[in-house]
Amino acid sequence: METEVLDKERTLKLLMEQGILLSPKLVERLSDKEFVKQLVAYSKQSAMPLVVDEEVLTNIESGTAAQPQLEASKPLGQCNVEILKCHNEASTNRDVHDFVGFFNARYRVLSSMISNRPGITRNVSISRLRNKTDRESVSIIGLVSEMNFTKNNNLRLTLEDPTGSIQVVVTKNNKDLYKEALTLTLDEVIGVTGMSGKNVVFASEIIWPEVPVLPLKKSPLKEYAIVLSDLHVGSNLFLEKEFTRFIKWIRGEIGSQKQHEIAKRTKYIFIVGDLVDGVGVYPEQYNELAVRDIYEQYKLCAQFISRIPKEKAVIICPGNHDALRLAEPQPPLSPELARPLYEIPNVIMVSNPAIVNIGKAGSFPGFNVLMYHGYGFDYYVANVDPIRNGGGYERPELIMSYLLKRRHLAPTHGSTLYVPYKTIDPLLIDEVPDIFVSGHIHKSAIKNYRNITLVSGSCWQAKTSFQEKVGHEPEPCRVPIIDLHTRRMKILKFGG
Ligand SMILES: [Fe+2]
Structure with missing residues (x-):
């Protein structure tokens, strides 16, 4: 027995x-x-x-x-969607060794990217610099494990690689470098070139892993992709009337002739998390819910999504309000709780983050789209001066480009919850996407950053009491749209 x-x-x-x-x-x-x-x-x-x-x-x-229905590659009429990266691994117990493996995996990938960048010369391991007294020009690559200021207000970093750690000083007299160094965040991996001293390196240059500028791909087909996020169905602030207006537009029932044409040619619809408001996500949420049962929330959400014409692919990843673990990568939405969505034939479920390829046609390779809800974005708005002073929540594209430069979706430990995989860091941006879509900020934005199309979805929820408290102005009912043929972007408005 x-x-x-x-x-x-x-x-x-x-x-x-x-x-x-x-x-x-x-x-x-x-x-x-x-x-x-x-x-x-x-x-x-x-x-x-x-x-x-x-x-x-x-x-x-x-x-x-x-x-x-949910296969890795899913041609839908004229749409072509291939899931390139989707995290489905089951939860398991983790221990401290997993964190060591996780950070080593991050270091390995990012240091090999940085070591190829111009500016890195005479790259040495940190242990070789210890107790070295002669001054010479060196490059090191390490993870920023500490940041503080000397009494003269110079910036002092501790950089770690698998062989050891060393202090790096950025003097305030080197104004441009000092300004750049103030954008650093803990646990990111950088290269530093400078002059070695006794157990210290005086930095003259900082090298980030950054994304290379690749040629701007354009589809041979006249197709569009649109980005939705943060529907928050179930909240008593869900903007049902406006969302219905969007659904009518995508069905070709309303809008000018030009808008009809755009709706017809829209083949890919990304929904980047927070489909429902969830239950028990924050204290006293219960009083702010119009629908208090999570099954009913997904059922209602599916009623809207099922009205999107079936020849359009709807690609969905979860967010922090959805009913599953918060630790990233979040697996695709629970097939048990979100069953009505799984029953819609043109819905494709992926994890958060995920990479999907869309629009492959003949010899055209299609676009690789990085989807990430953005739970960690709040941390960078609150803690990174150039983002906060550059507009903070008003400028989601600043956060997205900041993370692309670091090749990581949430470099600082504690900026998001994550699963410390032993051999890979799933939040690394190890491949350069053509398009990066996100949500969470409840504000739409479009921007070309080094030929990567950045899109932040808007939301379909009116201003919450929490947003009121922190002075955050959401911008609901906007739909960023990407013309895949020209790579031009614009934002359609469904509010008011
Ligand atoms: Fe949200």
């Missing part, structure tokens, strides 16, 4: 690792090998997590179960 229980637990864990979630009643059947084989065979047809309850099982056993 004991062996059987142990086997069941092990099998359950293995199934979860493969993205198969069982309803509690079916767990009892886990000692039946045939049953397990059948589940695994069925789940192999899907790249996404699968929830199996008694109804789904009956359909699988009778051979009437629908093919899982």
Whole structure:
């Protein structure tokens, strides 16, 4: 009996690792090998997590179960969507060694990027500089583990690499460099070139991993992509009338002839998190909810999304208000809670963050789109002077370009919650996207940054009491739109 229980637990864990979630009643059947084989065979047809309850099982056993719709590559009529990176790994216990592996993985990737950048000459490991007394020009690459000021107001950093740590001083007399250095954030990886002294390097240049400027890709097809985020369905501040107006527009029911044409040619709709307001996300949220049941919130949300014409791909990642773990990468929305959305054939679910390719056509390779909700953005608005003083929440594009320069979606430990994977850092921006879409700030923005299209979605929720308290003005009911043929962008307004 004991062996059987142990086997069941092990099998359950293995199934979860493969993205198969069982309803509690079916767990009892886990000692039946045939049953397990059948589940695994069925789940192999899907790249996404699968929830199996008694109804789904009956359909699988009778051979009437629908093919899982969510495949890694999903051509939808004329749309072409391929999921390039989606994190589906099941949650597991983590310990301190995982954090060591995680930061080493980050260092490995970023240091190899930086070591190829101009400005890095005579790159040495930090341990080789220790106790060195002769002055010579050196380059080091390290993670910023401390930042403070000397009594003369020079900036003092501690840089760490896998061999050790060393202090780096940026003197205030070097005005341009000092200004640049004040934009640093803890735990980012940088290169420093300077003059070595005794257990110190006096910096003359800082080198960031930064994104290279690649040629601006343009689609041969006259297609558009649009970005929505932060619907907050279920909140008593959800702007239902305005969202309905958007749905009517995308269906071609309202708008000028030119707008009809844009709606018709819109093939890709990104929804970058916070589809619903959630339940229990913050204290006293209960009083601000029009719909207090999470299942009902997703059901209502799906009623809107299902009215988007089926030939358009709707690509959805979760946000911090959605009903799943906060630690990033967040897996795709729960197939159990958000089932009505999974039942919409043109919906594609991905993790947060995720990378999808859209618009591949013939020899045209399509656009790689990085999707990230942006839970950590608040930290950078609050703690990075050039962002705060440059407009803060008014300028989401400043945060996005700041993170691209660091090749990381949330470099500072504590800026977001994250899962410390042992061998990879899933929040690294290791590949250069063509388009970077985000949300969370409730303010729309469009910008070309080094030939990467940056888009922040707006929101469909009126100003909350929290936003009132912190003086943040949201800008709801706006829809950024990207012309994939010209790469021009504009923002359509559905409010008022
Ligand atoms: Fe939100």
